[in-house]
Amino acid sequence: xxxxxxxxxxxxxxxxxxxxxxxxxxxxxxxxxxxxxxxxxxxxxxxxxxxxxxxxxxxxxxxxxxxxxxxxxxxxxxxxxxxxxxxxxxxxxxxxxxxxxxxxxxxxxxxxxxxxxxxxxxxxxxxxxxxxxxxxxxxxxxxxxxxxxxxxxxxxxxxxxxxxxxxxxxxxxxxxxxxxxxxxxxxxxxxxxxxxxxxxxxxxxxxxx
Ligand SMILES: Cc1cc2nc3c(=O)[nH]c(=O)nc-3n(C[C@H](O)[C@H](O)[C@H](O)COP(=O)(O)O)c2cc1C
Numbered sequence: 765x766x767x768x769x770x771x772x773x774x775x776x777x778x779x780x781x782x783x784x785x786x787x788x789x790x791x792x793x794x795x796x797x798x799x800x801x802x803x804x805x806x807x808x809x810x811x812x813x814x815x816x817x818x819x820x821x822x823x824x825x826x827x828x829x830x831x832x833x834x835x836x837x838x839x840x841x842x843x844x845x846x847x848x849x850x851x852x853x854x855x856x857x858x859x860x861x862x863x864x865x866x867x868x869x870x871x872x873x874x875x876x877x878x879x880x881x882x883x884x885x886x887x888x889x890x891x892x893x894x895x896x897x898x899x900x901x902x903x904x905x906x907x908x909x910x911x912x913x914x915x916x917x918x919x920x921x922x923x924x925x926x927x928x929x930x931x932x933x934x935x936x937x938x939x940x941x942x943x944x945x946x947x948x949x950x951x952x953x954x955x956x957x958x959x960x961x962x963x964x965x966x967x968x969x970x971x972x973x
Contacts, residue, residue: 765952766797768847770840772854772865774805779890779931780853783923786938787851787888790945796952801843804836808864809871817875830875841872844879849952850912851944853888854903859895861903873906882960884951885912886944888921890931896922911960915951917944 769788773780781800788798809832816823816831823831829838844850852869854861873880887903889896900920907914921944923937924930931937 765848765956766799766846767791767849767851767948767952768843769798769800769851769853770865770868771800771802772852772862772868773802773890774862774864775855775928776802776805778855778928779923779925780855780888782925782929782931783888783890783921783937783941784851784853786932786941787945787948790942791949794946794949796949799843801840803840803864803868805864806835808835808837808867810867811870811874830871832871837868837871838875840868841876841879844872844876847883848956849883849915849948850880850885851888851948852885852903852907853890854899856889856891856895856899859898861889861899865903869903869906873910877910881911883912884915884948884955886915886917886921886948888923888941888944890923890925892924892926896920896924911963913951913955915944915948917941917947 769784771781771784784800788800791798814831822828827833829841854865885907889899897920900922917940919940923934
């Protein structure tokens, strides 16, 4: 089994990485492969709602997924299929998840959502002082509409730190990350081989008469 941990911070080895590393290390101790993927610090486009990705057809240059192929989105979302579970990590920016991670998730879930459906997942957020729970709730929203069972911990999955690496000194935060990893491993093992429930065909209702 494998868990993909997405580091949304523009700082490659900052505090988000620190928290995700604690989750990854604990998962590996449980015998679960863990890969941390950094979304990078280059511009990440937002979804333009063109809907072209929904056709599933390759584009003229041969790529599939989101119409925009000039950032990391398609390359990272292509890894979704090989993962059994996910952890999305974000620094807190103005009480919210950081913008480029939201851009990535919105495009990746819209264009390759089938590859995350029914797979256990969690989010973690890191801040200097405040806004972590608001960011945490916001980051969980897309998971909740992708039929992804959400792994929890002994507290909200948050940790504190400002300068890169400081979060490792947040001993309770790091313990929360380890507990999260144990719970995620437990869910993964429990659901392995279980078929997802049969679901009704979606009945879109746009409140238009
Ligand atoms: C643009 C920006 C906005 C921030 N907003 C907040 C905030 O609202 N609350 C907070 O406690 N820290 C805030 N911070 C601090 C970061 O959340 C904190 O330094 C965090 O550890 C960064 O994680 P990273 O090392 O993974 O990038 C902000 C930092 C930046 C760059």
